[in-house]
Amino acid sequence: MNPQPATLYQSKLIFGAHHDCPLIVVCPHCHAANRVPAERLAGGGTCGKCKGALFAGKPVELDQASFDAHAGRSDLPLVVDFWAPWCGPCRMMAPAFSQAAKSLEPNFRLAKVNTEIEQGLAARFGIRSIPTIAIFRNGHEIARQAGAMDAKSIVSWARMQTNS
Numbered sequence: 001m002n003p004q005p006a007t008l009y010q011s012k013l014i015f016g017a018h019h020d021c022p023l024i025v026v027c028p029h030c031h032a033a034n035r036v037p038a039e040r041l042a043g044g045g046t047c048g049k050c051k052g053a054l055f056a057g058k059p060v061e062l063d064q065a066s067f068d069a070h071a072g073r074s075d076l077p078l079v080v081d082f083w084a085p086w087c088g089p090c091r092m093m094a095p096a097f098s099q100a101a102k103s104l105e106p107n108f109r110l111a112k113v114n115t116e117i118e119q120g121l122a123a124r125f126g127i128r129s130i131p132t133i134a135i136f137r138n139g140h141e142i143a144r145q146a147g148a149m150d151a152k153s154i155v156s157w158a159r160m161q162t163n164s
């Protein structure tokens with residue numbers, strides 16, 4: 001049995017939703033909210049608006065507007081890498097974060113925020129050192145970790161923070 005749909009099913013139960021309610025998944029390309037039946041999530045799916053793949057196996061780059069769509073509207077936990085191009089450890093961690101996206105999708109959405117461009121987001125969340133990885137669920141930050149991590153650590157940390 002594939003453990004991913006079971007994990008999602010459990011997380012819906014924990015959050016009090018009926019099991020056949022669809023999950024809201026925000027498109028990584030056009031940032032439209034899509035309703036996807038939980039049992040169909042493992043198969044991926046395409047966006048009803050732009051027809052792009054809902055899961056591309058890589059992090060999505062976010063600005064303020066798309067950040068709010070993914071953090072506030074999606075039912076998936078959002079794992080965000082706050083980084084900057086001038087930061088050596090950030091660049092070193094980038095392949096690990098992409099690798100983690102392949103493991104954590106479709107139960108999580110992984111995203112990157114370039115703090116040099118998106119200074120408003122960095123200020124809003126009080127990002128003081130980079131890289132910082134934070135997890136958002138239903139619009140709220142539930143955990144953060146400063147410092148570079150390898151792919152395996154990112155995956156296990158994200159699952160531990162969300163009990164999934």
Ligand SMILES: [Zn+2]
Nearest residue numbers: 027030047050
């Ligand atoms: Zn789309």
